[in-house]
Amino acid sequence: MALELYHHGSSVCAAKVRLALAEKGVEWEGRYVDILAGEQFSPDYLALNPKAVVPTLVHEGRVIRESSIICEYADEAFQGPSLKPTDPVLRAEMRLWTKRVDEEIHPAVRPVTYVSTHRHTILKRPDAEVQEHIDSDPDPIWRERKRGWIREGLDAPDVGQAIRVLDKLLEDMETALADRKWLVGDDYSLADGAVTPYVNRLALLGFSEMWAHRPRLAEWFETVKSRPSFEPALNQYLPDSLRKDMSENGRKAWPAFKTILSGGR
Numbered sequence: 001m002a003l004e005l006y007h008h009g010s011s012v013c014a015a016k017v018r019l020a021l022a023e024k025g026v027e028w029e030g031r032y033v034d035i036l037a038g039e040q041f042s043p044d045y046l047a048l049n050p051k052a053v054v055p056t057l058v059h060e061g062r063v064i065r066e067s068s069i070i071c072e073y074a075d076e077a078f079q080g081p082s083l084k085p086t087d088p089v090l091r092a093e094m095r096l097w098t099k100r101v102d103e104e105i106h107p108a109v110r111p112v113t114y115v116s117t118h119r120h121t122i123l124k125r126p127d128a129e130v131q132e133h134i135d136s137d138p139d140p141i142w143r144e145r146k147r148g149w150i151r152e153g154l155d156a157p158d159v160g161q162a163i164r165v166l167d168k169l170l171e172d173m174e175t176a177l178a179d180r181k182w183l184v185g186d187d188y189s190l191a192d193g194a195v196t197p198y199v200n201r202l203a204l205l206g207f208s209e210m211w212a213h214r215p216r217l218a219e220w221f222e223t224v225k226s227r228p229s230f231e232p233a234l235n236q237y238l239p240d241s242l243r244k245d246m247s248e249n250g251r252k253a254w255p256a257f258k259t260i261l262s263g264g265r
């Protein structure tokens with residue numbers, strides 16, 4: 001198969017790429033990397049992706065990394081509807097959203113997810129394995145942050161800021177959707193695709209109260225979910241056990257996050 005995607009069911013970045021490939025109507029072959037079991041640290045995978053993260057796309061033997069770059073690559077390399085506006089100004093606007101997702105939203109969703117749910121899964125293992133999981137992260141800054149999420153949970157120093165960053169995204173989406181159906185211009189674009197897995201992550205964690213007072217965002221999300229790309233990209237690869245963990249653990253974590261958002265913590 002000429003197109004392989006290294007991915008994982010709970011990875012927002014991998015979901016973003018699956019979404020772009022589905023919107024383009026491109027077939028691909030999956031290479032599942034269980035990032036909760038530490039498979040991203042295997043020497044074979046590190047040779048493809050030295051940062052030990054999913055996704056990685058391999059197209060006819062050539063390796064493409066970084067989810068936003070992969071999405072742009074997919075849009076340009078394959079036939080199918082264009083996922084970028086033609087107007088250069090709108091294209092720049094689209095990239096403001098995708099850049100924000102890379103620079104702010106992804107770093108924010110990681111602590112929220114770890115603290116809400118992944119930490120509970122990881123902490124069920126013997127302590128030596130927990131330590132190994134933390135120590136295996138090749139990035140010293142992320143390693144330190146991850147240590148906090150796993151060891152300290154909601155008391156980790158970056159958790160409050162993270163949920164506020166996500167809330168601000170939702171607020172800005174609500175504003176952007178005031179006079180349009182999609183985030184940029186009249187058509188669905190990579191901007192919509194970039195934020196979808198993050199809004200969906202909050203939904204999976206049971207945090208949808210965050211858009212109870214944001215009707216345009218709520219409608220946008222319903223429309224996104226009704227597109228044929230959503231099911232194969234966001235649901236098909238999410239193991240039932242993970243969905244259950246996210247929903248059960250997320251429900252328990254939500255009151256603390258709600259308190260943070262209301263300024264009480």
Ligand SMILES: N[C@@H](CCC(=O)N[C@@H](CS)C(=O)NCC(=O)O)C(=O)O
Binds near residue numbers: 011014
């Ligand atoms: N900037 C990278 C970030 C990729 C990333 O952080 N992937 C996460 C899953 S969404 C991962 O593989 N995490 C592995 C870990 O936490 O050890 C991209 O956009 O591709």
